[in-house]
Amino acid sequence: MVLGSYKTAICARAADQDILAKSQDGGIVTQLFAFALEEGIIDGAVVAGPGDEPFKPEPIVATTRAELLEARGTRYTICPNMSMIKEATRSYGLDKVGIVGTPCQIQALRKAQLYPVGMRSVPDKIALALGIFCMENFPYQGLEAMVEDLCNVKMESAVKMDIGKGKFSVYTERGAVSQIPLKLTHKFEQGGCHVCLDYVANLADVSTGSVGTPDGWSTVFVRTKVGEDVWGKAIEAGYFETKDIADVKPGLDLVTKLANEKISKNQKTIEERAAFKNLRNPYL
Amino acid sequence: MGLLSYLKEIFTGKQETPEGPKAPGAPAAKPAATAAPEKVKVAEAAEAKPVQTPADVKVEQKPEEKIMEEKPVADKITIGHVHMSGCTGCLVSLADNYEGLFTLLDNYADLVYCLTLADVRDIPKMDVALVEGSVCINDPHSVEDIKKTRENATIVVALGACAAYGNITRFARGGQWNQPQHESYLPIGDLIDVDLYLPACPPSKESIRNVAVMAYLLLKGTDEQKELAAAYLKPLMDLAARGTEACGCDLIYDVINQGLCMGCGTCAAACPVRAIDIVYGKPQIDRDLCIKCGACYTQCPRSFFNFDVINQFEAISEAIDAAMGKGGE
Numbered sequence: 089m090v091l092g093s094y095k096t097a098i099c100a101r102a103a104d105q106d107i108l109a110k111s112q113d114g115g116i117v118t119q120l121f122a123f124a125l126e127e128g129i130i131d132g133a134v135v136a137g138p139g140d141e142p143f144k145p146e147p148i149v150a151t152t153r154a155e156l157l158e159a160r161g162t163r164y165t166i167c168p169n170m171s172m173i174k175e176a177t178r179s180y181g182l183d184k185v186g187i188v189g190t191p192c193q194i195q196a197l198r199k200a201q202l203y204p205v206g207m208r209s210v211p212d213k214i215a216l217a218l219g220i221f222c223m224e225n226f227p228y229q230g231l232e233a234m235v236e237d238l239c240n241v242k243m244e245s246a247v248k249m250d251i252g253k254g255k256f257s258v259y260t261e262r263g264a265v266s267q268i269p270l271k272l273t274h275k276f277e278q279g280g281c282h283v284c285l286d287y288v289a290n291l292a293d294v295s296t297g298s299v300g301t302p303d304g305w306s307t308v309f310v311r312t313k314v315g316e317d318v319w320g321k322a323i324e325a326g327y328f329e330t331k332d333i334a335d336v337k338p339g340l341d342l343v344t345k346l347a348n349e350k351i352s353k354n355q356k357t358i359e360e361r362a363a364f365k366n367l368r369n370p371y372l
Numbered sequence: 373m374g375l376l377s378y379l380k381e382i383f384t385g386k387q388e389t390p391e392g393p394k395a396p397g398a399p400a401a402k403p404a405a406t407a408a409p410e411k412v413k414v415a416e417a418a419e420a421k422p423v424q425t426p427a428d429v430k431v432e433q434k435p436e437e438k439i440m441e442e443k444p445v446a447d448k449i450t451i452g453h454v455h456m457s458g459c460t461g462c463l464v465s466l467a468d469n470y471e472g473l474f475t476l477l478d479n480y481a482d483l484v485y486c487l488t489l490a491d492v493r494d495i496p497k498m499d500v501a502l503v504e505g506s507v508c509i510n511d512p513h514s515v516e517d518i519k520k521t522r523e524n525a526t527i528v529v530a531l532g533a534c535a536a537y538g539n540i541t542r543f544a545r546g547g548q549w550n551q552p553q554h555e556s557y558l559p560i561g562d563l564i565d566v567d568l569y570l571p572a573c574p575p576s577k578e579s580i581r582n583v584a585v586m587a588y589l590l591l592k593g594t595d596e597q598k599e600l601a602a603a604y605l606k607p608l609m610d611l612a613a614r615g616t617e618a619c620g621c622d623l624i625y626d627v628i629n630q631g632l633c634m635g636c637g638t639c640a641a642a643c644p645v646r647a648i649d650i651v652y653g654k655p656q657i658d659r660d661l662c663i664k665c666g667a668c669y670t671q672c673p674r675s676f677f678n679f680d681v682i683n684q685f686e687a688i689s690e691a692i693d694a695a696m697g698k699g700g701e
Contacts, residue, residue: 147637164652168637177642185445189636196673198685203607204643206667208465208576211689212678227653280519280634280674291685312686361631368630370674 089349092290094309095316097340099301104315112162112250113298114306117188117218120294122153123322124186124321126280128298130215133186134176135159136167142243143235144228148174162220164249165228166278170196179211186214190222191286191295198291216318219289219344221297221307222249223350230276238273239266252298282357287347294319300343301336307343378511410673447592450498451584453531454521456514457541457557458505462532463488465574471580472696476581480695500587501525502580503566504532504543506557515563519641522564527587530561530612531580533573533665535560537618540573540663547663548593559616569611569616571666572643585606587696600688601680611666618645620657622675628654632674 089095101114107122108115116316117135124130137148145167151155160363169189178184184232187197194217201211226234235241235249248259257267288296293315300307311317322328333340374391382648409532409616463486467473477483481500483493495501500522533539543559560566570583583605588602620643628631642647647661648668655668669675681688 103533118602136678166635166650168635168640168650168653171637171640171650173641192634192673193636195638195677195682196414197681199673199677200638200641200671202582202604202682202685202688204576204578205570205572205581206644206665206671208578210641211578212575227635229652278634279631283632283674284634285679291683368626370632370634370677371679 089290090284091270091288091309091340092295092311096310096319097145097333098308098310099305099333099336100237100308100328101305103329107157107160108304110157110160112248112283114296114298114301114308115160116222116294116296116306116308118156118160119327120218120318120322121150121156121186121188122215123325124216124318124329125151125153125156127321128184129318129321130184130186132176132180132371133188133216134169134172135165135188136169141228143231143246143249147213149176151180151182153318161248163231164251165226165231167268169193170200170261172240173197173200174207174210177213185213185218186218187214188218188220189289190225191219191289192222192284194219194289194292194295205295217291217293218290219292219295221288221295221299222284223287223346224277224284226273226276227230230265232276233271233278234268238268241266261290282354283361284354285351287350287360287370288343297343299346300333300339300341301313301331305331305336307333307340379661391629418649448480448482449497449500449585449588449591450484451481451500451502452483452495452498452521452525453487453489454485454501454503454505454517455487456496456505456518456535456560457508458532458534460488460504460572462504462580463500463534466580467576468577468620472577472581475696476584477625479585495520497524499525500529500584501536501592502529502531503560504531506538506559507563508554509558509563510551510554510555518560518563520696526591527567528560528564529568529570529583529587530560530566530577531570533571533618533663533667536566536569536571536611537616537664537666539665542664561616565610568605569614569666569670570608571611571670572642573663573665573667581696582692585692600684603678603681604688607678610676618662618669619664620659620662620668622654622666622669623648623655623657623672626669627672627674630674634674636673638671638673639668642667 090297102119104119107118111118121133121365132149134147134153135150139146143163145163147167147169149172170193174183197217201209204211235243235258241260242259245260246258247261250257254270256265256270258272259265268351293312294310296308298304298306310316358369483490484496484498507518509515530536534541536559538559584602586601587598623639634656637650639655640648640650645656645661645663648655
């Protein structure tokens with residue numbers, strides 16, 4: 089069950105060209121939130137909005153399509169989306185909240201729903217939780233070092249970053265591409281990621297990521313009843329182009345392979361930690 | 373429970389006759405064992421002092437139709453709220469479940485002791501004691517009460533941060549003590565064995581609801597339900613075993629320094645006093661603001677994360693909704 093439980097897996101991309109123009113891959117998260125917002129399925133969503141430094145996101149509560157569009161694209165650093173979850177229900181007064189997050193953030197969300205000690209008015213107001221695939225994350229200073237020192241690109245002139253096919257790539261505004269082998273980035277990963285046992289956001293309503301599908305498309309797992317309902321409506325309304333996941337290369341085999349790699353690597357880390365006297369295992 | 377049925381009338385317009393009409397046969401199955409004497413007392417009190425209805429509150433009168441309890445509720449658990457030195461905020465949080473509170477009291481639990489909502493003077497035997505507030509050991513009555521709570525309750529829950537960790541009563545008393553000699557406030561865990569912690573200031577209404585439902589399943593459910601409830605409650609029992617001190621610094625010592633923090637931001641959302649900012653991906657704690665309620669550490673996905681329970685979040689949430697009468701909308 090390295091891919092978690094899911095009802096369907098699909099290869100998909102947004103039908104809206106505006107969204108696709110600056111999305112990371114298939115624009116799934118932006119398109120699905122935009123649809124949910126239009127339909128009143130959500131009143132707003134916690135997303136990674138623009139911060140005050142390039143490629144340093146800040147969590148925002150997006151309540152308009154424009155704000156959602158501002159948050160398109162992956163920034164490979166920490167964006168504490170969960171920090172805005174109570175803000176969304178209490179300060180913004182939203183009754184139906186969407187949230188996007190990495191697997192660990194979706195885990196935090198589900199824990200917050202089942203053990204909501206400090207999460208008044210949160211558990212019953214989560215209307216749509218979207219998860220994104222994640223191998224590991226980088227502190228901002230780490231990302232800066234990777235981009236500026238290793239790739240020789242100023243953060244200000246980068247327009248897109250991407251991880252795929254064993255490389256970390258930075259695209260500049262003048263059209264240049266600077267790449268380094270992914271191996272060189274490992275030392276910049278944040279330590280907390282190395283005990284994570286979830287690659288494809290197993291606990292989200294819908295989770296998505298680029299792995300497994302061709303460029304410009306995304307792999308989508310529809311997992312819960314909520315997810316199935318929203319996804320079904322969006323498909324029916326023509327918001328996504330889809331392909332059968334069985335027909336695309338490299339397909340779910342690659343997703344499974346990477347999930348296995350991540351989980352077994354991190355399981356090993358957890359076991360190594362157990363050999364020491366006072367290192368905690370959060371999963372016990 | 374005079375006040376309670378009165379409140380209920382206001383909210384639901386339902387009419388419950390004070391004598392408690394006995395459907396023939398059905399409530400005979402009620403366990404007379406636990407809190408029978410107190411219940412009789414309550415009934416007497418309700419009879420003696422009929423609830424006065426203020427003129428501006430309209431209560432629907434349906435004299436013809438007597439609404440009885442829909443099904444026999446022989447298998448309720450008994451819950452008490454024990455008030456030590458606290459601000460009553462935790463009780464308010466429980467009451468904030470509104471109709472949910474009535475569902476809880478109708479179907480799952482009898483409130484056998486609660487200074488504000490039930491007219492019972494002495495701490496009776498009960499299944500679950502929700503203790504709010506820390507214990508002032510300069511006040512012999514409080515010390516006596518907490519001892520008696522332990523003796524009379526099967527499960528003692530530290531409801532809220534004062535009972536669990538002392539919270540504001542421990543270091544920010546503000547000169548508001550009742551008598552000059554009142555100065556020593558201890559978390560209940562320093563005086564008695566506590567089974568379960570529900571930290572935070574106050575614990576959210578939803579968390580109290582969840583624990584109440586799980587406590588019911590643990591005591592009265594099927595084997596399968598008992599297993600689930602035990603798994604659900606275990607981390608909260610582990611918290612009780614962890615100790616009687618909490619602070620925002622727990623995030624630093626027990627999460628960040630342990631190499632476990634991944635910057636999700638949950639702690640910042642959980643903090644009731646906004647003492648936590650996430651700066652460059654890690655929590656930064658303003659210790660002048662921190663009230664040491666333990667919400668941040670408890671809520672952190674890397675303090676505990678039990679896959680066996682949380683992976684079933686969808687089924688559990690549905691079950692709780694169904695239990696609270698919210699399913700099938």
